Amino acid sequence: MTDLSTTAGKLAGLQQRLEEAHAPRGEKAVEATHEAGRLTARERVEHLLDHDSFVEIDALARHRVEAHGLDADRPATDGVVAGYGTVDGRKICVFAQDRDIFDGRLGEVYGEKITKVQKLAATTGVPLVAFLEGSGARAAENVAAMAFYSTIIAGQAKASGVVPQISVVTGELTGPHALLASLADFTVMVEGGAAVSLTPPEIITTVTGAEVDPAADLGAQAHAATSGTAHLTAADDASAVTAVAELLGVLPANNRAEAPRDLDARVTGPISENITDRDRELDAVIPDDPAVPYDVHDVIGRVVDNGWFLELQAAYADNVVTGFGRIEGRAVAVVANQPVALAGCLSAAAAEKAARFIRVADSFNIPVVTFVDVPGFLPDTGEELAGVVRRTGKLAAAYAEAAVGTLTVVTRKAMGAAAMVMGAxxxxxxxxxxxPTAEIAAVAADVAVPEIHAAELAKAERRRKDTAAMREKFTAEYEAEALTPYLAAERGLVDAVIPPNQTRGQLVEGLRLLDRKVIYPPAKKHPNTPL
Known part of the structure; x- marks a missing residue:
């Protein structure tokens, strides 16, 4: 037995307690987790952080509840592994919820640990990564536990826009636990095991009678494609950790810092001397037939460094593409209409998706590069009732309020109101x-011709002339004169009409200039845009 009256004994006692914290439910529980193909909460943290960089806080914390027999079950960590360390040498704070302890339910000490690491991240100005799994408050701790949900959510809200927050859903996440994922800047969900729902599946079944399969109905794929909650999905815990590390690599430590920049990627010499074969491939991307779609990824991949592009929410509202890349080593946020999905039309979900992404980029000093090919809004009454007007207002406001550099490239169609909210x-x-392939106009020819030539067409009809031929002639004239980038360039709506092969070079020079951008917004508490 350890003699705690000696220094050696006290050191041995500490080691024994720390060992318990490493496997609070014992080695059999760890083995069961591994057999299920999952990492433990501690392993998730350690896999994310650089080797031996993890500094744990509150490893020896235990709940203080004595009622209901809980005084005999006081596992170390109380269900949360928390602390700080480095990822690629950069400091972050992190916590991981452990479902093996009280089914991941929140208790008072559990909540105290999370709020402590939240405050540490916010006050030191480093990102916060949260590995989430759990299902509501502990009944034995009642309102003392429940109140901590509000405290944690308030901490997330206060840190929003101050430090990047990334949530990783590794298991079932129900009740108020689910809100912790929704308030993060980015959410990664692990396929197979992760599921998110405010109402527990068993209650949905009791009330509605419908059987719910959490993994299939509320899992990673469902939230990636249908709700848009998941920005990224991962095959397993280890892949999720890799995705988080990639995200951190393009994000700054906080809202006053700059994202990591690869100085070796700097370009020297004028634009004309740096045009590559890959740049010249852009000259052939746009089809001759304006009705034929193309994949905007073919444009993005030829503009960003080495073709690297981290797309977010790829399966949700795929008529708009959002994600991070680098140009001349500088992190950029890319927003692009996608012609192969709904012909690139804006929809309610796509507008909101782009607005949220722009707002996050602006919060963390990441310039926004927009590629425009939008023929208009998706014409559908369902869209109108889905709030396309209100949700497009979010997109317009996000662009208008952005303080970072914003650069726009019109590749083909830029029609009407939809064009005006896409980085105009x-x-x-x-x-x-x-x-030169851009078509920038208030309306397309089929709308413009009947309006502009109404008197001539009416007169021809009265005289029983061939109005079809006249319409064809007027349409050709309108397309040649109006569906070009040149009227917009004459009026300053376009700063320059450029060959596609110069796109990367122009963006490099523009981004260099906008490094110096300074604006002084009017004094106000916050914008009152349609959330």
Whole structure:
């Protein structure tokens, strides 16, 4: 037996307690987790952080409840592994919820640990990564536990826009636990085991009679494609950790810092001397037939460094593409209409998706690069009732309020109101470029011709002339004169019409200039845009 009256004994006692914290439910529980193909809460943290960099806080914390027999079950950590360390040498704070302890339910000490690491991240200005799994408050701790949900949520809200927050859903997440994922800047969900729902599946079944399979109905794929809650999905815990590390690599430590920049990627010399074969491939991306779609990934991949692009919410509202890349080593946020999905039309979900992404990028000093090919809004009454007006207002406001550099490239169609909310010059874009293939106009020919030539067509009809031929002639004239980038360039809506092969070079120069961008917004508490 350890003699705690000696220094050696006290050191041995500490070691024994720390060993318990490493496997609070014993080695059999660890083995069961591994047999299920999952990592333990501690292993998730250690896999994310650089080797031996984890500094744990509150490892010896235990709950203080004596009622209901809980005084005989006081596992170390109380269900949360928390602390700080480094990822690629950069400091972060992290916590991981452990479902092996009280089914991941929140208790008072559990909540205290999370709020402590939240405050540590916010006050030191480092990102916070949360591995989430759990299901509501502990009944034995009642309101003392329940109150901590509000405290944790308030901490997330206060840290929002101050430090990046990334949530990783590794198991079932129900009740108020689910809100912790929704308030993060980015959410990663692990396929197979992760599921998110405010109402527990068994209650949904009791009330509605419908059987619910959490993994299939409320899992990673469902939230990636249908709700948009998941920004990224991962095959397993280890892949989720890799995804988080990639995200951290393009994010700054906080809202006053700059994202990591690869100085070795710096370009020297004028634009004309740096055009590569890959740049020249852009000259052939746009089909001759304006009705034929193309994949905007073919554009993005030829503009960003080494073709690397981290797409977010790829399966949700795929008529808009959002994600991070690098240009000349600098992190950029890319927003692009996708012609192969709904012909690139804006929809309610796509507008909201882009708005949220722009707002996050602006919070963390990441310039926004927009590729525009939008023929209009998706014409559907369902869209109108889904709130396309209100949700597009979010997109317009996100662009208008952005304090970071905003650069826009019009590749093909930029029609009407949809074009005006996609990084337009008068909405606040710093630099707008257009390719010669751009069609920038208030309306398409089929709408413009009947309006502009109404009198002539009416007169021809009265005289029983061939109005079809006249319409064809007027349409050709309108397309040649109006569906070009040149009227917009004459009026300053476009700063320059450029060959596609110059796109990367122009963006490099523009981003260098906008490094110096400074704006002084009016004094106000916060914008009152349609949340």
């Amino acid at each position: 010059k008068h909405l606040g874009a710093d630099l707008v470029f257009a390719w």
